[in-house]
Amino acid sequence: MLAYMVRRLMWTPVLLLIVSIIVFVLGTYGPGDPVEVRLGQNYTPQAAERLREQLGLNDSPAVQWGRYVWDAIRGDFGDSYVFQGRSVGEILGPRLWVSAQLNIAAFTITLIFGVPLGFYAAKRQGTWRDPAVVLTSLALFALPVFIIAPFLIWLFALQLDWVPVSGWGGFFDKRIILPAATIGVPGIAVFTRLMRASTLDVLGQEYIRTARSKGLSEMVVNYRHIARNALIPIMTILGFTFAGLFAGSLITELIYGIPGVGRISLDSIFARDFPVITALVLIGATMLVFANLLIDFAYTIVDPRIRLQ
Amino acid sequence: MTGIGKLMHKSLFLGAAAAVMAAAVACGGSESSADPVVSASPTPVPTRASAPQIAPGLQDSTPLSGDNGGPRAGGRFTLVYSDPPTLDPHLVVDGTSFGVVVELFSGLVSLDKSLRIVPELAESWEVLEGGTVYKFRLRPGIKFSNGDPVTAQDFKWSLERAGRPETASAVAETYLGDIVGMQDLIDGDAGEASGIQVIDERNLRITIDAPKAYFLAKMTYPTAYVLNRKNVESGGNGWTDSPVGTGAFTLSEYRVGQRIRLARNENYWGRQAYLDEVFFNLSGGVSMAMYENDEIDITGVGLADLDRVNDPSEPLNRDLVDTPAQFGVQYIGFNVDKPPFDDPKFRQALNLAVDKELISSQVFADLFEPAFGIIPPDFPGFDPDLVGLRYDLDRAKQLLSESRYADAASRPRIVVTVPGSGGSPGLDVEVIADLWRQELGVNVEIQQVEWATYLQDLNRKRLQAWGGVAWQADYPDPQDFIDILFYSDTQGNRGNYSNARVDELIVQARTEQDIQERIKLYREAEQIIVEEAAWLPLWFDTERKALLKQRVQDYTFSQIAIPKFKDVWVTDAG
Numbered sequence: 001m002l003a004y005m006v007r008r009l010m011w012t013p014v015l016l017l018i019v020s021i022i023v024f025v026l027g028t029y030g031p032g033d034p035v036e037v038r039l040g041q042n043y044t045p046q047a048a049e050r051l052r053e054q055l056g057l058n059d060s061p062a063v064q065w066g067r068y069v070w071d072a073i074r075g076d077f078g079d080s081y082v083f084q085g086r087s088v089g090e091i092l093g094p095r096l097w098v099s100a101q102l103n104i105a106a107f108t109i110t111l112i113f114g115v116p117l118g119f120y121a122a123k124r125q126g127t128w129r130d131p132a133v134v135l136t137s138l139a140l141f142a143l144p145v146f147i148i149a150p151f152l153i154w155l156f157a158l159q160l161d162w163v164p165v166s167g168w169g170g171f172f173d174k175r176i177i178l179p180a181a182t183i184g185v186p187g188i189a190v191f192t193r194l195m196r197a198s199t200l201d202v203l204g205q206e207y208i209r210t211a212r213s214k215g216l217s218e219m220v221v222n223y224r225h226i227a228r229n230a231l232i233p234i235m236t237i238l239g240f241t242f243a244g245l246f247a248g249s250l251i252t253e254l255i256y257g258i259p260g261v262g263r264i265s266l267d268s269i270f271a272r273d274f275p276v277i278t279a280l281v282l283i284g285a286t287m288l289v290f291a292n293l294l295i296d297f298a299y300t301i302v303d304p305r306i307r308l309q
Numbered sequence: 310m311t312g313i314g315k316l317m318h319k320s321l322f323l324g325a326a327a328a329v330m331a332a333a334v335a336c337g338g339s340e341s342s343a344d345p346v347v348s349a350s351p352t353p354v355p356t357r358a359s360a361p362q363i364a365p366g367l368q369d370s371t372p373l374s375g376d377n378g379g380p381r382a383g384g385r386f387t388l389v390y391s392d393p394p395t396l397d398p399h400l401v402v403d404g405t406s407f408g409v410v411v412e413l414f415s416g417l418v419s420l421d422k423s424l425r426i427v428p429e430l431a432e433s434w435e436v437l438e439g440g441t442v443y444k445f446r447l448r449p450g451i452k453f454s455n456g457d458p459v460t461a462q463d464f465k466w467s468l469e470r471a472g473r474p475e476t477a478s479a480v481a482e483t484y485l486g487d488i489v490g491m492q493d494l495i496d497g498d499a500g501e502a503s504g505i506q507v508i509d510e511r512n513l514r515i516t517i518d519a520p521k522a523y524f525l526a527k528m529t530y531p532t533a534y535v536l537n538r539k540n541v542e543s544g545g546n547g548w549t550d551s552p553v554g555t556g557a558f559t560l561s562e563y564r565v566g567q568r569i570r571l572a573r574n575e576n577y578w579g580r581q582a583y584l585d586e587v588f589f590n591l592s593g594g595v596s597m598a599m600y601e602n603d604e605i606d607i608t609g610v611g612l613a614d615l616d617r618v619n620d621p622s623e624p625l626n627r628d629l630v631d632t633p634a635q636f637g638v639q640y641i642g643f644n645v646d647k648p649p650f651d652d653p654k655f656r657q658a659l660n661l662a663v664d665k666e667l668i669s670s671q672v673f674a675d676l677f678e679p680a681f682g683i684i685p686p687d688f689p690g691f692d693p694d695l696v697g698l699r700y701d702l703d704r705a706k707q708l709l710s711e712s713r714y715a716d717a718a719s720r721p722r723i724v725v726t727v728p729g730s731g732g733s734p735g736l737d738v739e740v741i742a743d744l745w746r747q748e749l750g751v752n753v754e755i756q757q758v759e760w761a762t763y764l765q766d767l768n769r770k771r772l773q774a775w776g777g778v779a780w781q782a783d784y785p786d787p788q789d790f791i792d793i794l795f796y797s798d799t800q801g802n803r804g805n806y807s808n809a810r811v812d813e814l815i816v817q818a819r820t821e822q823d824i825q826e827r828i829k830l831y832r833e834a835e836q837i838i839v840e841e842a843a844w845l846p847l848w849f850d851t852e853r854k855a856l857l858k859q860r861v862q863d864y865t866f867s868q869i870a871i872p873k874f875k876d877v878w879v880t881d882a883g
Binding site: 036 | 389392394395397400402403474475477479480482483546547549564565566567590591592593594595598599601602604758759760761762764765768780800801
């Protein structure tokens with residue numbers, strides 16, 4: 001399994017190189033120019049020329065790309081075009097950490113509610129509880145962020161005064177609750193439905209009947225036989241969901257005033273701040289790779305029959 | 310909006326979009342300037358000199374707690390803001406940066422609350438040799454925030470540093486280019502600017518290339534601020550992390566994306582600031598809700614909340630303040646080199662067919678004032694008697710039929726380009742396009758392109774007609790509108806408008822020393838520009854609403870960034 005992991009990891013740099021080339025090509029040949037956005041209406045051809053020279057944008061794209069890769073290997077992802085004199089690491093580092101904590105909190109909410117609810121619904125199939133659970137979670141799923149967030153702010157911050165309207169105080173600060181719920185709650189529906197379907201599938205399997213006929217307690221059947229098997233398809237979707245959560249937290253971060261990557265990613269695209277954009281894309285790609293690796297690894301834990309090679 | 314971002318996204322200018330999402334989408338670039346007060350939210354809190362005047366040069370002693378209800382020292386003022394692209398005054402091109410920099414640094418002269426030029430670090434100046442030489446005398450004993458003395462050498466070094474190619478200031482030419490020798494310095498052909506001479510520690514002589522009356526106004530811009538050489542040279546790229554300045558405040562903390570905290574500068578030359586701290590919250594949020602929850606002291610009011618806060622029974626109503634109109638004008642620009650806009654009659658017809666008064670009242674609930682000229686009300690040079698091309702459908706039809714493009718079949722395709730990222734291109738542009746179609750039978754397509762692309766096309770003068778932006782003043786001089794936008798040979802003239810008489814008037818106005826005469830020249834130029842329909846001027850900004858906590862006193866709303874926090878005090882201080 002170690003060999004498998006190493007092999008997968010060795011592909012990562014290749015993938016990142018390809019991704020960086022795509023970003024560079026799009027940036028070079030796409031419309032819009034970071035220098036002109038920065039100058040705005042102060043644009044003059046001379047001022048633009050000086051700025052291009054200073055930022056190294058007059059070199060050929062291949063040279064720029066080469067320089068970028070060489071610097072990146074040594075851990076230098078360049079300076080932002082917009083935030084003058086500030087490195088990409090300095091700008092993104094703290095924000096990524098904030099977004100990561102928020103998303104982990106949100107993801108925890110999704111899983112803690114989603115998986116057991118799905119399991120519960122499946123076990124109660126045929127009673128009113130099953131459709132009740134599914135409908136409720138679907139209703140929550142259907143609520144867009146820009147409706148649920150102001151509602152939560154109105155109720156918990158303005159009316160009940162339990163938490164401040166906005167701000168960030170870290171993972172263990174109560175201000176994380178509303179934004180984490182805003183991101184996490186809609187996801188509950190996805191995992192409820194998946195877990196429900198998956199559990200129903202497992203429930204119909206012969207080995208469940210066998211397990212019961214062996215006289216195993218319902219508890220053991222539930223957890224060792226049903227839940228563990230039902231979780232395997234969940235694992236697959238889980239990794240992708242987690243990697244995608246970063247994009248999903250954008251609007252939430254804006255509304256709750258969370259200093260995460262949300263706003264900077266949007267702003268950097270509008271301002272053509274390519275060092276920041278490229279770093280964000282590379283981070284996204286890296287996360288996907290590792291999320292997949294983690295899923296593979298998790299398979300072997302949930303189901304010992306699966307071997308990675 | 311502090312007015313530096315001259316070219317602004319209309320959605321910000323309009324301040325109509327209340328949703329945070331809209332803000333995010335709208336703030337394309339850093340120059341889509343946001344007011345210091347509300348950058349994170351699109352509800353602008355524009356600003357006015359409504360508070361009482363503080364006499365320039367007033368040098369009281371340190372603030373002490375007033376027992377009689379007067380200003381008292383202490384306390385904190387909190388506002389929502391966004392990350393300034395730079396804190397280096399010489400690199401500032403946007404309102405967000407300006408709003409912070411103006412509190413930390415200063416120059417020879419500054420603007421007071423009525424936007425008059427007043428002494429700052431210079432206690433006086435003389436204008437010599439017919440207006441080409443400015444002799445500044447510095448105040449005695451002025452210091453940087455680290456205690457170093459400020460001398461005439463510091464000014465010479467700073468002004469030259471702003472111009473050096475390695476500084477790569479985008480606006481050095483605009484603001485300092487009039488100084489003799491500066492252009493050579495900017496081009497890298499000279500080591501210093503010969504027009505800046507140090508007479509002695511306290512006296513500085515600046516020679517400019519022609520007697521330009523607006524030179525002093527340009528010296529209020531951060532490009533002309535004084536920096537501490539030791540601080541800049543020892544700090545490398547990151548010197549602005551611990552800047553040494555001459556403003557009323559110093560930077561006590563800057564965490565990118567999170568907060569900026571300013572503290573009182575004990576070495577400030579004038580009366581010390583009252584506030585212990587100004588707290589800029591950079592992480593965003595719904596500013597209206599934060600205001601209601603007492604997390605911030607000021608917020609703009611968007612259209613969505615307007616009815617609620619206008620209701621006298623609503624507690625927030627007590628905090629409601631009027632903020633001044635911005636010095637800006639929204640317009641639809643025409644490229645007069647591109648048919649059919651090369652025929653003045655066609656452009657005039659388009660102007661005359663639009664009933665701006667009707668649109669203003671029916672579409673915008675009178676939030677905008679119809680613009681018939683270029684220079685906004687209250688701005689130096691505003692012409693209250695300018696008639697312009699007012700709604701006259703019959704004349705519009707007649708002019709259209711006289712124009713070279715009377716025949717719809719052979720008329721070139723017309724595309725009005727507006728910036729944006731999906732969503733509505735702007736109600737006014739849509740309504741106007743509709744009017745042209747219905748009343749004149751002129752078909753117009755509206756094309757929406759993303760901000761960076763839009764700017765690129767606009768800078769290349771590739772757009773046939775464009776809308777969705779506003780021109781905002783940078784400094785209080787009509788030159789900033791008429792010269793910069795309509796002189797034949799200027800980058801700001803995006804529509805290639807050219808008129809020999811207008812050029813003549815503009816050149817004459819540049820060096821006219823008598824202010825009344827200058828204004829007359831600009832008004833005559835404006836009259837021609839308007840009658841030739843170089844643009845379709847749309848709206849001037851009008852007063853807006855903001856909410857300001859009652860504990861906050863002497864907060865000044867101003868149209869152009871001025872050092873405002875030094876006068877602010879809070880009643881619950883100390």
